[in-house]
Amino acid sequence: MSLVSLVKGKGQNGFGFASTAEEVTAGRDLSGQTVLLTGCNAGLGLETLRVMARRGAHVIAAARTEAKAAAAIAAAGAGGRATAMACELSDPPSVRACVAAVRGLGRPLAAMICNAGIMALPRLEQKQGYELQFFTNHIGHFILVTGLVDALADDGRVVMLSSDAHRRAPEGGIQFDNLSGASGYRPWTAYGQSKLANMLFASELARRFAGSKRTAYSVHPGVIRTELVRHLNPAARVVFGALGPIMLKSIPQGAATQCYVATHPDAAKSSGSYFADCNPARPSRYGGDAELARRLWVASEKIAAELP
Numbered sequence: 121m122s123l124v125s126l127v128k129g130k131g132q133n134g135f136g137f138a139s140t141a142e143e144v145t146a147g148r149d150l151s152g153q154t155v156l157l158t159g160c161n162a163g164l165g166l167e168t169l170r171v172m173a174r175r176g177a178h179v180i181a182a183a184r185t186e187a188k189a190a191a192a193i194a195a196a197g198a199g200g201r202a203t204a205m206a207c208e209l210s211d212p213p214s215v216r217a218c219v220a221a222v223r224g225l226g227r228p229l230a231a232m233i234c235n236a237g238i239m240a241l242p243r244l245e246q247k248q249g250y251e252l253q254f255f256t257n258h259i260g261h262f263i264l265v266t267g268l269v270d271a272l273a274d275d276g277r278v279v280m281l282s283s284d285a286h287r288r289a290p291e292g293g294i295q296f297d298n299l300s301g302a303s304g305y306r307p308w309t310a311y312g313q314s315k316l317a318n319m320l321f322a323s324e325l326a327r328r329f330a331g332s333k334r335t336a337y338s339v340h341p342g343v344i345r346t347e348l349v350r351h352l353n354p355a356a357r358v359v360f361g362a363l364g365p366i367m368l369k370s371i372p373q374g375a376a377t378q379c380y381v382a383t384h385p386d387a388a389k390s391s392g393s394y395f396a397d398c399n400p401a402r403p404s405r406y407g408g409d410a411e412l413a414r415r416l417w418v419a420s421e422k423i424a425a426e427l428p
Contacts, residue, residue: 158233212248228274240310
């Protein structure tokens with residue numbers, strides 16, 4: 121047990137920092153349910169795929185290519201309980217093709233777990249004129265989720281993988297006048313903005329779900345050594361390696377919060393909330409800004425409508 125898990129303990133629901141995806145889904149029978157999962161092929165996504173399939177769900181497992189998704193299904197031992205799907209979030213035609221393919225399956229979605237993402241790119245990269253982390257982590261998922269909202273089950277859930285790094289977003293939260301990154305780019309600030317966008321999207325979606333049994337959430341998985349750290353400089357990687365045994369979560373622990381909010385009955389009472397360590401947590405002041413969430417939704421609709 122790590123030092124952090126001893127200090128943090130467990131929340132009111134009996135789960136906490138050290139809880140694993142298997143533990144938070146214990147006793148859940150997901151037979152007959154279909155779950156869409158992005159970023160299925162590594163890290164938290166692969167563990168989420170494995171656990172969801174083990175609990176009986178049929179997982180529509182999306183990765184950048186269908187081949188990567190198929191390999192993940194095999195690695196997770198989920199053959200027969202998953203469908204491989206290509207979804208390159210930075211490529212709008214790929215995302216729209218995924219939407220069409222999911223619709224073609226004709227399966228109501230019990231949950232959409234938007235797990236894929238990129239982190240702290242060392243240099244400014246753009247797609248369609250937008251900074252790549254914002255475009256991939258937020259706009260790609262915005263197109264996917266809004267394209268499939270009417271395919272959600274009546275009590276379906278949308279889970280957006282955010283991060284406590286949303287607190288590193290720039291002043292104002294979202295730089296609507298610099299979504300290209302051309303007027304100034306800092307890797308962690310841009311990443312924080314994209315994760316704040318994930319959070320705001322979930323909160324606005326939850327507001328729009330009001331009056332129904334559909335719910336939406338954002339989650340902080342914790343700090344985990346996954347493939348996302350490949351863009352960190354060598355010194356930062358050394359720090360990650362040294363602190364791992366006492367500070368970082370394992371992948372099974374990191375996947376716990378998204379699996380909890382996607383499946384646990386108690387989470388249904390907290391639509392729109394930000395979760396960390398499987399319990400509701402307090403977001404930054406920007407993360408709780410309903411007007412900023414509405415403004416981002418309008419801007420995202422406009423961006424999506426203008427894309428080729």
